[in-house]
Amino acid sequence: MPATRHVLTLSCPNRPGIVAAVSTFLFEAGANIAEAQQFDDAETTRFFARIVFDHPRGAPDEAALRAGLAPIAERFAMRWALRDLADKPRVMLLVSKFDHCLADILYRWRIGELPMVPSAIVSNHPRETFAHLDFADIPFHHLPVTKQTKLEQEAAIWALVQETQSELVILARYMQVLSDGLAAKLAGRCINIHHSFLPGFKGARPYHQAHARGVKLIGATAHYVTADLDEGPIIEQDVERVTHRDSPDDLVRNGRDIERRVLSRALRWVLESRVILNGSKTVVFS
Known part of the structure; x- marks a missing residue:
């Protein structure tokens, strides 16, 4: 180059x-x-x-x-x-206890597949939850949250976004719904991975919802975060076939592989300036 x-x-x-x-x-x-x-x-x-x-x-x-x-x-x-293109965007990673997407992003970053600078890892769970992961020199911030402290916790997240000069925020299975206020502040630069092939099975426990409906395909969706839950412009999706023999736990296990590859693809495309917003949709030059 x-x-x-x-x-x-x-x-x-x-x-x-x-x-x-x-x-x-x-x-x-x-x-x-x-x-x-x-x-x-x-x-x-x-x-x-x-x-x-x-x-x-x-x-x-x-x-x-x-x-x-x-x-x-x-x-x-x-x-x-x-x-x-030599300028690598600063990316903040938010995660809860499910760390497979975080681990995949860190691996792909280390081998040079994701041209970014991890600015911080933020979680509502303590550092000990991720003792098996090597964060190297990436700052880790434990920001616990309850219904009573949600606004204060989100204020701390926003302060970190500003302090670290983060250009992108990735919800790598961060299992907290962002408030309308924070979603608005992060408009166009916050990406979520939803463990479902949207627009089906929005909200919590989508694999269990899918199992109850007897689906034959499960999927995952990477999308921009908006104030409307799981309604933001879609960047990338993928699916896997399942059968009547698969339990909800089987769907969750298979889903982990879909989630991490979908989120990493979406993140790479955004880092390479391949995604342009088009109202409620996106144009992706992949």
Whole structure:
């Protein structure tokens, strides 16, 4: 990979000339387009694009790039983001007693599969719950919560998000429903893994709900967190077949594998700027 590579993501009302304007600017700025993906949503008449480009003439002036893109963005009413792919987002991980998703994320981070900087691990359970996991130098914060202390505990979480400059918050089987207030503060940068193939079996004990209905497929869903429980824009899903012989415990055991791979895929795509919000849905350039 070249020394410097940027990724530009954008969405705007669809009209002629968008690609031409952006690609012409990049050409004149001396950039080389390495990847380009686009999608025209006929239902919403919005245009989406992800463009990765490098700089054959040497390191660019990022401020100049932003200044040059700004009038194009204004002309087409774009929502856009530009970042250097070498810059690794800071990610806070929230977890309760089920640690399989956390363990998987830490493993994938250590082998370089997830380009991120873990800013903190936060749990409503004490550190001893995770004695078998190596957190290395990642700060761990035990923030217990009850119905009476929920607002104070969430205030502490929000303070940590700000103090650690976390850009993403991952609910890695964090079994607490975020309040409307915290969900609003984290809008567009908080991802949850729900142990069900949404929109079916929302809320608590979805595997038991699925077993009671005699399902033949179980799944997991990674989605953005909103104030509406398990209703946020979906990023990734996967399923496994089950049979009438499987007990609720069998479904939970099989589900753990689905959950961890779905969450890790969704996280990687977000870290690589492959996910763009589209109202109640997402566009994923995988």
